[in-house]
Amino acid sequence: MRHKINTLLPGPKATKIINIIKEISYDSTFTYPLVIASGRNCIIKDIDGNAFLDFTSNIGTCPLGYSHSEIIEVLKEYSKNGIHKIAGQDFYCEEHAKIAQKVASIVPKNFKTFFINSGAEAVENAIKIAYKKMGPLPGVSCINAFHGRTLGALSFTFSKPIQKANFPELPVKKIKFCINDNDVEIDSIERLLGENKIAFILSEVIQGEGGCNVASKQFIKNLRKFANQYGVPLILDEVQSGMGRTGKWWAFEHYEVKPNIMSIAKALQVGVTAYDKIFDPVERGVLSSTWGAGSRIDMAVGTKIIDVINHDRLLSNATIRGDTLKKGLKEMVGKKGIIDVRGIGLMIGIEFDTIERRDNKLIELFKKGLLLLSAGQKTMRVMPPLTIGEEEVQKALVIMNEVLS
Numbered sequence: 001m002r003h004k005i006n007t008l009l010p011g012p013k014a015t016k017i018i019n020i021i022k023e024i025s026y027d028s029t030f031t032y033p034l035v036i037a038s039g040r041n042c043i044i045k046d047i048d049g050n051a052f053l054d055f056t057s058n059i060g061t062c063p064l065g066y067s068h069s070e071i072i073e074v075l076k077e078y079s080k081n082g083i084h085k086i087a088g089q090d091f092y093c094e095e096h097a098k099i100a101q102k103v104a105s106i107v108p109k110n111f112k113t114f115f116i117n118s119g120a121e122a123v124e125n126a127i128k129i130a131y132k133k134m135g136p137l138p139g140v141s142c143i144n145a146f147h148g149r150t151l152g153a154l155s156f157t158f159s160k161p162i163q164k165a166n167f168p169e170l171p172v173k174k175i176k177f178c179i180n181d182n183d184v185e186i187d188s189i190e191r192l193l194g195e196n197k198i199a200f201i202l203s204e205v206i207q208g209e210g211g212c213n214v215a216s217k218q219f220i221k222n223l224r225k226f227a228n229q230y231g232v233p234l235i236l237d238e239v240q241s242g243m244g245r246t247g248k249w250w251a252f253e254h255y256e257v258k259p260n261i262m263s264i265a266k267a268l269q270v271g272v273t274a275y276d277k278i279f280d281p282v283e284r285g286v287l288s289s290t291w292g293a294g295s296r297i298d299m300a301v302g303t304k305i306i307d308v309i310n311h312d313r314l315l316s317n318a319t320i321r322g323d324t325l326k327k328g329l330k331e332m333v334g335k336k337g338i339i340d341v342r343g344i345g346l347m348i349g350i351e352f353d354t355i356e357r358r359d360n361k362l363i364e365l366f367k368k369g370l371l372l373l374s375a376g377q378k379t380m381r382v383m384p385p386l387t388i389g390e391e392e393v394q395k396a397l398v399i400m401n402e403v404l405s
Contacts, residue, residue, distance in 0.1 A: 001040040003053040003395065005369045009033060011048025031373055032366040039066025042385050042392050044371065054371045055384040055396055060208075060240050060347075063267040064308055065385035074304050078297045088115065088294025089287075095299040099270070102306045106249045107274045108258045114273045115293035119239035119265035120148025123202070125273040125287055126235045126261045127152060127170075130200035132281050133233065137199035139170065140192060142177035144376065146209030147202060147237055147263075156202050159210040159376065173198070177207060178219035186218055193230040200233045200261075205251035208240035211376025212349025214342050217255055224257040233260040233279065240347070243267035244309050244386050247319035247345035254344060269302040270295060314386040318345040321388050328397040329382070335405035336361075348382035349375060350404075361404060370399045 010018060010033035017035045021027075035047040042065045044054045057063060064071060078084050086093060100113050107113075114125055127139060141147070141156035148154065155169035173192055176185040189201065201223055207213040227234040236259035241251035245267065248254060252262075261279060264272040270293070281287060293299065309315065322345040329341040329350060337358075340351040352358040355378045362380060365372055375381040384392065 001043045001045065001051055003043060003369045004051045005367070006050055007048050009050065009367055010035070011046065011050065013047040017047060032363055034366070034371070041065045041067070042388055050369070052366075052369050052371050053392060053396055053399070055382050056371050056373045057267075057383050057385045059373065059381075060243075060245060060266045060383055061269070063243060063245070063314075063386045064305060065387045068308065068387070070304055070308055071301055074300050075297070078300060081296070084296050085291070086294045086296065087290050089289050089292050093293075093296055093299075095296045095303070096293045099268075099299045099303045102303050103264070103268075103272060103274065106306065107262065107264075108276070110277050111262075111274045112277055112280055114275075114287050115299070116271040116273070116289045117291050117295075118148075118271045119237075119263060120150040120153045120271075121289070121292075122239060122263035122265050122271040122273050123147045123153040123156075123235075123237060124150055126237075126263050126275070127156070127200060127202065128287065129261055129273065129275050129279050129281060130233045130235060132286060133279050134199040137171070137197050138173050139199050140173045140175060140189070140201045142203050142207075143174055144177055144207050144210035144213060145202075145204060145237075146207065147204075148239075159207070177203070177210070177213060178216050179213055181216045181218040183216065183219070186216070187222060189222055190226045190229075193226055193232060198230070198232050200235050201227050202235045202237065204237045204241065205255065206241045206246065206344060206347055207376075208347070208381070209375055211351070211379040212343055212347065212381055213376070214344060215255075220252070220255040220257055227260075235259060235261045235263070237263045239263050239265045239271075243305070244315050244318055245345060245347045245383070247315055247322060249315070251344065251347075267305065269298040269305065309386065312387070317388070318386050321384070321390070321393050322346045322348065324390070324393050325382060325384075325397070328393075329400070332401065332405040338404060343382070346382075346384055346386060346388070350380040350382065351376075352378045352380070354378060364403045365399065368399050368403060370396055370403075 014035040037047045146159040261275040337353040373381045
């Protein structure tokens with residue numbers, strides 16, 4: 001399947017579908033008029049037959065691209081299973097055991113796992129585990145953070161005002177997410193912990209929705225150091241940055257630190273809260289979920305994704321292709337409003353001088369057949385599948401050069 005635009009966008013079939021959704025459903029965060037029909041490798045085909053080069057991975061949820069042969073085999077196998085979804089925290093299944101073993105092989109030693117449905121739920125249960133150990137004290141989160149839209153996770157989200165207006169929140173203290181080691185607020189966590197009783201520190205290592213901001217090494221090391229010093233659990237949110245996206249299984253590995261608790265989702269197909277055994281709630285029923293660990297197809301696919309990332313050496317591929325992309329994109333800085341390019345591996349942000357220019361360029365790229373997404377106030381996210389090849393990287397750079405520089 002090749003990247004090719006055959007119609008005006010949106011095409012007639014797409015226009016019909018979009019109009020139905022806008023009439024009877026909430027018009028949420030749709031970026032451009034794309035109605036997805038199918039896909040292969042790094043190409044998404046819309047309902048009118050237009051083929052787009054996908055550099056979003058559906059916000060990181062499709063790390064192997066589309067129609068990967070090993071994933072198709074899993075889906076074929078489960079198409080014959082008449083009980084593919086169960087109440088997974090009330091009944092056992094083999095898929096739960098298998099994915100738990102796979103996840104245990106890539107998270108820090110002595111970690112346990114609790115499986116749920118989504119990234120926001122992974123964060124919700126991470127903070128519940130911390131509260132259970134520490135008590136109902138304030139938590140600490142970062143400015144420009146995104147941890148989910150459910151009310152608990154939303155309390156610690158600060159990426160866009162529209163996400164929080166008029167909603168109640170849990171007690172929270174905010175600190176700056178420092179991207180430079182010499183930031184004057186690099187030690188703010190020490191002062192905050194010294195003056196307040198705190199239940200947990202919650203942070204991303206690379207802020208996704210907040211703008212693809214890459215934390216300074218000293219900032220993350222300080223979070224770890226002072227969390228240890230004051231006996232406060234450190235929760236690291238790897239929902240978007242994890243599962244090989246940065247060239248390592250977890251973004252925190254670039255910083256030589258380990259969390260006490262972590263959240264996982266997106267690329268794994270299911271949500272997971274992973275935590276050091278010393279934080280285990282012990283009493284049965286503290287954590288539960290009807291569908292958590294209950295989508296047997298998603299767990300089987302998630303298990304296979306870990307296998308494929310390993311045997312196809314996709315961590316290395318993410319590093320190599322990411323370096324090529326960043327090099328090409330950095331040559332565009334200073335042209336047509338691009339003021340910065342940053343990221344690790346295949347999690348890259350292109351920052352513009354204005355939100356209007358960013359939004360206009362997103363639509364122009366879409367019309368040229370290249371899919372990117374917004375992040376933060378005026379940044380584009382570049383997050384292609386981990387399977388991306390050199391040919392697709394160069395094709396995308398040609399399109400971006402044409403539109404952006």
